[in-house]
Amino acid sequence: MSVHQLTLGDVLGEHRRGRPLxxxxxxxxxxxxxxxLDARVDRLANALAGAGVEKGDRVLWLGQNSFRILELLLASGRLGAILCPANWRQSADELAYVLDDLTPRAVVWEESEAVAEAREGWSGTATWLKSGDEYEEFLAAGADGAPAAPVTEDLPVLALYTAAFDGRPGAALLSHRALIAHSEALLHQRQMENGFTFLACGPMFHVGTNMFVLATFLLGGKNVFTPAYEPKEVCRLIEAEKCTQAFLFGPMIDGLVAANEGGQYDLSSLRFVSHTPEWDAMITVDDSPWCASKMGGYGQTEVGGMLTFLGLGIGGQGYAGRSSTLVTVRILDANGVEVAPGEVGEICARGWSLFSGYHNRPELNAQKAIGGYHHTGDLGRREPDGTLTFIGPKLRMIKSANENIYPAEVERALKTHPSVADAAVIGVPDDRFGQTVKAVVVLKPDAEVSEDAIIEHVRGEIASYKKPRHVAFTAAIPKKGYTPDYDALDAEFGGGAYPGS
Known part of the structure; x- marks a missing residue:
């Protein structure tokens, strides 16, 4: 074992020694x-090993937020295995796809009709553990002491599904090194200090929540978990646990302001970004580079979270700031040549926080890593002062309430309706969510179906938040070659407000 190795398990062991209280x-x-936590992780790792989990195997979490996600991540890491916290809001069809794609060796799940249906139809084999008593009994049966499995920092340890541009997402694999590197960069930007407490009230299948959980863990801080965002409960936890940071954005913050209208909760421990006068009066407005710059930059799951930080480019010309201190960023043309400042090209990067590729996607991985750089699939521009501007995806993406929605995924669901001949999806501006989904649908001859019926059909096929909120019927979808002409659809049906626009 090299003296330069550092894994998540090593970090936990160091905290056991250095932070015993x-x-x-x-x-x-x-x-x-x-x-x-260290003792439980050891027992869980040994129990998983006894169930056949080995280096490179996948462990799947199907449920809402829980401390068990962190526990499973660390236990998987001690075996050289990979944890995937999947989106619990997905439909049975989507979860069945995850099972087939990931082929997990172990699944920890919470009761839901979608999970039960997906499990019933799955032909694979795995150890299934229901979160709660069954999980606790399984863990308690594990032996004490760290397992003997040799683990190196380059091994993938976390898988997050993302990038459904072709209609189905891929599992981005992040290594121990990538997660530690990104955490180090983030805690520097956020100026996280001893005693930092993070409230994980955003979904843990999302890199935005995970990156703060892991940065807090790296620092030796306190992570507070709640199953899902519920305004009054979030207010209560902030007061009770003296939370420093939480996963929050505009509409969620507005919900907390409404829930605390009478001032019954003391939220002053929360050091957060300025939002409204009412919000600012409840919290402590933070002046760290992360909060002073409105918690921004450019990022994606494949780079561990954030590739650039606005906090490194405050006052700069670019809307995405400057690159993290542990990566390099290049703006490249179609031939892989760096373009001049002021010109638009693809954002490409390499460095310690970059992912290890997508699970079981060798052709896509080769395409993404051409020339030794990760090709993000997003367009950007280097400004004359060296800061970066994010222009938008090379392929169309809709951003609704901080969730990425890919038209191809929704279009695939629309086309499974027996009355639909063709369909395309655009994003339309929305005052509350930024964008919402609008479906443009061509019906089969003599078919009749309502807008509500189309929406409900999609709700049954994919996660509810991806469903259209609006449906327009038309005679034909304009095309550019074989793909929809999204610009023409935007012009005709009111599309707009895309990321980077």
Whole structure:
């Protein structure tokens, strides 16, 4: 083992020694110090090994937020295995795809009709554990002491599904090194200090929540978990646990302001970005580069979260700031040649926080890594002062309430309706969510179906938040070659407000 190796398991072991009294995780009645978390992770890792989980195997979490996600990540990491917290809001069809694609060796799940239906139709084999008593009994049966599996920092440890440009997402694999590197860059930008407490109220299948959980863990801070965002409960937890940071954006912040209208909760421990006078009066407005710059930059799951930070380019010409200190960024043309400042090209990067590729996608991985750089699929521009501007995806993407929605995925669901001959999806501006989904549908001859019926059909095929909020019927979808002419559709049906526009 090289003296230069550092894994997530090593970090946990160091916290066990250096922070024996500090709380690592809070979830309802569960309160775990770092030594207690380390001991549970060892037992869980040994129990998983006993169930056949080995280096390179996948462990799947199907449920809402829980301290068990962090626990499973660390236990998987001690075996050289990979944890995937999947989107629990997905339909049975989408979850069945994840099972087929990921072929997990173990699945930890929470009760839901979609999960039960997907499990019933799956032909694979895995150890299935229901979160709760069954999980606890399984963990308790594991042996004490760290497993003997040799683990190196370059091994993937976390898989997050993303980038459904072709209609189905891929699992981006992030290594120990990538997660530690990104955490180090983020905690520097956020100026995280001893005693930092993060409230994981955003979905943990999303890199935006995970990156703060892991940065807090790296620092030796306290992670507080709640199943999902519920305004009054979030307010209560901020006060009770003296939370420093939480996963929040505009509409979520507005919900907290409404829930705390009478001032019954003390939210002053929260050091957060300025939003409205009412919000600013409840919290402590933070002046770190992360918060002073409105928590921004450019990022994606494949780069560990953030590739650039606005906090490194405050006052600069570019809307995405400057690159993280642990990566290099190039703006390249179609031939892989760096373009001049002021010209638009593809944002490409390499460095310590970059992912290890997509699970089981060798052809896509080769395309993405041409020339030794990760090709993000997004367009950007280097400004004369060296800062970066994000222009938008090379392929169309809709951003609704901080969720990425890919037209191809929704279009695939629309076309499974027996009355639909063709369909395309655009994003339309929305005051609350930024964008919402609008479907443009061509019906089969003599078919009759309502807007509501189309929406409900899509709701049954994919996660509800991806469904159209509006449906327009037309005689034909304009095309550019074989693909929809999205510009023409935007012009005719009111599309706009795309990321980077």
């Amino acid at each position: 500090d709380v690592a995780a809070v979830d309802g009645d569960v309160r775990l110090t770092y030594p207690e």
